Amino acid sequence: MKYIKINPADNVAVALQDLAAGEVVEGVKLLADVPRGHKIVLKDLVAGEDVIKYGFPIGHVTCDAAAGTLVDHSCIKTNLEGLLEYKYEPVAAAQDGLSAQAGQASRTFMGFRRADGQVGIRNQIWVIPTVGCVNGICQQIVERFKADLAGEKSSVDAVVCFPHNYGCSQLGQDHENTRIVLADMIHHPNAGGVLVVSLGCENNQLDAFRELVGPVDESRVKMFVCQKVEDEVAYGVERLKEIYAVASRDVRTEVPVSELRVGLKCGGSDGLSGITANPLLGVFSDWIVEQGGTTVLTEVPEMFGAETILMNRCQDEATFEKTVSLINDFKEYFMKQGMPVYENPSPGNKAGGISTLEEKSLGCTQKCGSSIVRGVLKYGERLSVKGLNLLSAPGNDLVASTALAAAGCQVVLFTTGRGTPFGSFVPTAKISTNTPLAEGKPNWIDFNAGVLAQGEPMDSVAARFTDFVLSVASGEPVNSERHGIREIAIFKSGVTL
Numbered sequence: 331m332k333y334i335k336i337n338p339a340d341n342v343a344v345a346l347q348d349l350a351a352g353e354v355v356e357g358v359k360l361l362a363d364v365p366r367g368h369k370i371v372l373k374d375l376v377a378g379e380d381v382i383k384y385g386f387p388i389g390h391v392t393c394d395a396a397a398g399t400l401v402d403h404s405c406i407k408t409n410l411e412g413l414l415e416y417k418y419e420p421v422a423a424a425q426d427g428l429s430a431q432a433g434q435a436s437r438t439f440m441g442f443r444r445a446d447g448q449v450g451i452r453n454q455i456w457v458i459p460t461v462g463c464v465n466g467i468c469q470q471i472v473e474r475f476k477a478d479l480a481g482e483k484s485s486v487d488a489v490v491c492f493p494h495n496y497g498c499s500q501l502g503q504d505h506e507n508t509r510i511v512l513a514d515m516i517h518h519p520n521a522g523g524v525l526v527v528s529l530g531c532e533n534n535q536l537d538a539f540r541e542l543v544g545p546v547d548e549s550r551v552k553m554f555v556c557q558k559v560e561d562e563v564a565y566g567v568e569r570l571k572e573i574y575a576v577a578s579r580d581v582r583t584e585v586p587v588s589e590l591r592v593g594l595k596c597g598g599s600d601g602l603s604g605i606t607a608n609p610l611l612g613v614f615s616d617w618i619v620e621q622g623g624t625t626v627l628t629e630v631p632e633m634f635g636a637e638t639i640l641m642n643r644c645q646d647e648a649t650f651e652k653t654v655s656l657i658n659d660f661k662e663y664f665m666k667q668g669m670p671v672y673e674n675p676s677p678g679n680k681a682g683g684i685s686t687l688e689e690k691s692l693g694c695t696q697k698c699g700s701s702i703v704r705g706v707l708k709y710g711e712r713l714s715v716k717g718l719n720l721l722s723a724p725g726n727d728l729v730a731s732t733a734l735a736a737a738g739c740q741v742v743l744f745t746t747g748r749g750t751p752f753g754s755f756v757p758t759a760k761i762s763t764n765t766p767l768a769e770g771k772p773n774w775i776d777f778n779a780g781v782l783a784q785g786e787p788m789d790s791v792a793a794r795f796t797d798f799v800l801s802v803a804s805g806e807p808v809n810s811e812r813h814g815i816r817e818i819a820i821f822k823s824g825v826t827l
Contacts, residue, residue: 331785333370334605337385342369342401344383344601344683346783361398366764367601367683367747368402371395381406381685384604386636388689403675403685410635410672410687413661418650421642437621437796439803440582441589441740442519445547449589450519451740451803452757453580454488455573457525457566458512460539461497461532464556468493468527471566475574478567484578486522487805489570492755492818498532499827509534510710511820513543514736516551517712520756522577523550525569530557549576582805588622590803591713593734593742593756594697595628597727598676600747601683602763604693607745607779610761612699613792614743614799619701619717626713626739627698628721628730630660634672635688636695640720644703652706656722663823678748697745709821713738728752728819741802749774753810755818757802760809761795776808 333355335343343355349364356372364370369383375395380387389406442450457468468491475489492515496508512534516524528536536555543551552569556562594611596603615625627633633640637657644650664671672687684690704717710733713719723733731742731754741756747763749771759776762768768778777798782791802808810816 331783334783335372336383336605339382339385341373341375341382342371344369344605346602346605355398358398361396362400364400365683368400369601369683369685371397371399371401373397375401380409383689384692386688386692388635388692389686401685402683403680406685408635408672408686408688412671413658416638416641416650416654418644418647419642420644437587437800438584439587439590439800440805441585441803442522442580443583443585444519446517448519448738449585449740450522451805452487452520453485453522453577454490454520455486455523455525455570455577456515456521456755457489457491457527457570458515459491459493459497460512460526460528460534460536462493462495463498463529463532464527465491465493467556467562467566470563471525471527471570474563475567475570478571479574484574485580485582486574486578488811488816489574490755490816492816494818494820496820496822497534500533500822501825501827504822504824505533507710507822508820509539509542511732511736511818513539514710514712514738515755515818516543516546518735518738518756520740522580523573524552525566525573526551526553527562527566528553528555530555549573586621587618587800588716590618590741591624591626591739592618592799593626593628593731593737593739595727595731595734595742596632596694596697596745597725598678598746598748598750599682599684599690599693600679600763602780602783603684603745603747604696605763606782607747607761607763608693608696610779610782610788610791610795611697611743611745613788614699614795615697615718616699616701617792617796619699622716624713624716624719625698625701626707626719626721626734626737627695628723628734629694629725630656630722631664631725632687632691632694633657634661634691635686636691639695640698640703643700649703649706653703653720656706656720660722660724667823682747707737709733710736712736724821726819728754728817729821731758732818732820741799743799745779751810751813751815752817753808753815755816757808758810759799759802773813774809
């Protein structure tokens with residue numbers, strides 16, 4: 331395939347490969363070269379006329395555009411502006427596994443059953459600083475611990491510290507965001523044990539933080555204050571050894587896929603994101619949900635322009651109202667900062683063929699398939715209902731992926747058309763939208779969805795993708811893990827003292 335017209339109502343087609351002037355698309359001769367992922371006008375458009383893609387307007391042309399020409403961000407402008415009024419108009423959505431068949435999964439993976447009922451897909455020990463002042467101490471503790479245990483084999487697959495810049499000099503919700511996300515990490519099932527390291531004089535005081543964290547298995551979760559011990563590195567190493575003695579006895583057992591909680595994310599999107607990789611995640615999301623499992627869609631600013639599609643799939647009016655708040659609260663955040671709400675596409679998005687936020691959002695939201703929206707989470711809130719959930723977080727790749735993991739997702743599936751090497755504190759699998767990216771960056775990309783643009787049927791790609799995800803859930807590392815890339819980023823919006 332050289333191009334695709336996604337919806338019969340569309341007045342543009344999308345190039346699936348670089349096309350040359352003179353080639354014919356839907357009976358129209360190209361008047362200029364068109365790069366992969368970019369849009370081709372199929373009928374003459376006059377200035378102000380809507381561009382239709384995915385069956386929806388994605389903006390309007392700012393000048394006349396003749397059939398056979400390329401239209402991109404230079405000549406398309408968004409139709410979106412300000413806050414909107416929404417009405418709940420439920421539409422038929424795919425049924426999901428939260429009916430009588432819930433939990434009757436036909437597929438399984440090998441995971442770690444935790445005492446609190448959660449299931450982890452990794453058995454790691456995490457060192458978490460309560461404040462950025464002790465980041466270096468945490469790193470020294472991990473390095474000395476690894477040196478002491480060099481060569482020893484166990485079910486513990488990584489010992490990692492997670493530096494961050496916060497925990498002090500923060501006010502209000504920023505301070506709470508830091509405390510909540512760090513507490514979420516302590517309760518995450520991918521951690522077989524956690525060492526929490528405090529300085530002693532920070533705003534995020536350890537005693538108050540313990541109260542927020544709540545009950546823990548004290549053989550697996552240990553905390554200390556550096557200012558209260560003589561040699562904080564030696565003390566930390568001894569605590570890690572105690573945690574390791576417990577966590578190293580954990581073993582994988584067979585678990586139904588209904589226990590999977592999967593984060594859905596995209597970044598460095600291109601014109602093929604909404605045609606290949608994101609629809610693939612949508613098919614997978616629907617399958618997991620049908621099995622009684624959970625998927626989570628975030629990146630609220632990249633729902634703008636497609637939000638009514640999600641709102642009308644909400645299970646009831648109460649869920650709809652939460653979704654309206656999810657959208658409007660984020661719009662108000664933009665406006666309070668004096669920032670434009672709808673000028674989202676990045677330079678990389680534009681170079682890849684995405685022109686407006688509507689276009690980006692209509693492609694982005696395909697990652698969650700067609701299932702019913704069962705839950706809506708605030709930033710830092712942990713999952714409590716199975717099925718498809720929406721989560722409040724920005725579009726920033728690491729901030730949003732950290733939020734997905736903090737909500738309880740054991741893995742993040744991340745689609746990209748431009749490529750990125752980052753990893754969050756859970757396995758972060760990269761799915762390419764196009765084959766050249768997968769071939770050019772094999773050390774970044776874990777699965778190539780670009781074969782969909784080359785004619786491989788969705789059914790066969792989805793079957794291979796399901797096998798891939800279950801292998802990751804059973805312990806197969808993704809590229810970011812192989813390269814030791816594990817990071818966190820916490821959402822910040824206010825004053826730093």
